[in-house]
Amino acid sequence: MSIKHHIKDYVVFTKSDGEKYINVFNDFLSYNIKIIKVFRNIEDTKVLLIDTQYGKMILKIFAPKVKQNERFLKAMVKGDYYEKLFEQTERVRKEGLDSVNDFYLLAEKKTLRFAHYYIMLIEYIEGVELVDIPEIDDELKQKIKASISGLHQHGMVSGDPHKGNFIIEDGVVRIIDLSGKSPSSMRMAKDRIDLERHYGIVNEVKDAGYYRLIFKKKFRNFIRRLKGKEVR
Numbered sequence: 001m002s003i004k005h006h007i008k009d010y011v012v013f014t015k016s017d018g019e020k021y022i023n024v025f026n027d028f029l030s031y032n033i034k035i036i037k038v039f040r041n042i043e044d045t046k047v048l049l050i051d052t053q054y055g056k057m058i059l060k061i062f063a064p065k066v067k068q069n070e071r072f073l074k075a076m077v078k079g080d081y082y083e084k085l086f087e088q089t090e091r092v093r094k095e096g097l098d099s100v101n102d103f104y105l106l107a108e109k110k111t112l113r114f115a116h117y118y119i120m121l122i123e124y125i126e127g128v129e130l131v132d133i134p135e136i137d138d139e140l141k142q143k144i145k146a147s148i149s150g151l152h153q154h155g156m157v158s159g160d161p162h163k164g165n166f167i168i169e170d171g172v173v174r175i176i177d178l179s180g181k182s183p184s185s186m187r188m189a190k191d192r193i194d195l196e197r198h199y200g201i202v203n204e205v206k207d208a209g210y211y212r213l214i215f216k217k218k219f220r221n222f223i224r225r226l227k228g229k230e231v232r
């Protein structure tokens with residue numbers, strides 16, 4: 001069970017033993033953090049490696065600026081995406097799925113049910129990213145495939161299994177930057193198709209989700225072409 005705290009104007013979620021992460025969050029609020037490395041620094045997303053009194057951690061700050069209205073409506077209807085990811089992560093790791101990047105703390109600034117600023121403390125995985133491996137051999141491909149099917153068996157999806165979202169730690173495949181979305185058969189099919197696209201890992205499961213996804217893609221392209229014709 002995650003625990004909800006109120007700190008300044010943030011709603012904060014931690015696991016039951018989350019005290020140290022609250023301390024790190026408070027340090028962050030008082031600008032008392034040591035940045036070791038900047039992984040990502042674009043307008044709406046910052047990903048930092050920080051040094052804390054408890055060791056290295058990843059600090060991710062996400063302040064979505066685009067599609068504010070759409071996001072607001074979605075959040076009202078569907079609930080919060082990162083809260084779901086936080087809960088899912090806790091659940092699957094308890095079930096023993098260690099491949100998933102641990103999620104220590106989620107802080108949100110909210111208006112009604114709509115969060116417009118997220119701060120996340122995440123487990124730092126020290127290893128080699130797939131992007132930095134020149135040739136991914138068959139053994140590694142099998143491990144990647146197994147990690148995604150394990151994720152699906154535990155009711156989670158990656159949403160974006162490209163080479164920047166896997167880290168090999170001591171020979172073990174770890175998955176980062178996961179999706180908090182519910183694991184529909186179509187989203188699972190998308191993960192498998194992406195594995196084929198990025199790594200040549202053949203998708204062997206052609207279930208209803210797979211055919212629905214293919215149909216959706218074809219339909220979308222059809223509409224696009226149709227619109228193209230209208231424009232001309």
Ligand SMILES: Nc1ncnc2c1ncn2[C@@H]1O[C@H](COP(=O)(O)OP(=O)(O)O)[C@@H](O)[C@H]1O
Pocket residue numbers: 039040045047058060101122123124125126129164165167176177
């Ligand atoms: N838990 C982690 N351990 C180590 N490196 C990480 C971790 N999370 C993110 N990174 C690094 O930061 C980069 C961006 O983080 P990510 O969560 O994938 O953000 P984005 O949503 O921008 O893709 C990753 O590609 C990786 O290099």
Ligand SMILES: [Mg+2]
Pocket residue numbers: 164165177
């Ligand atoms: Mg990523």
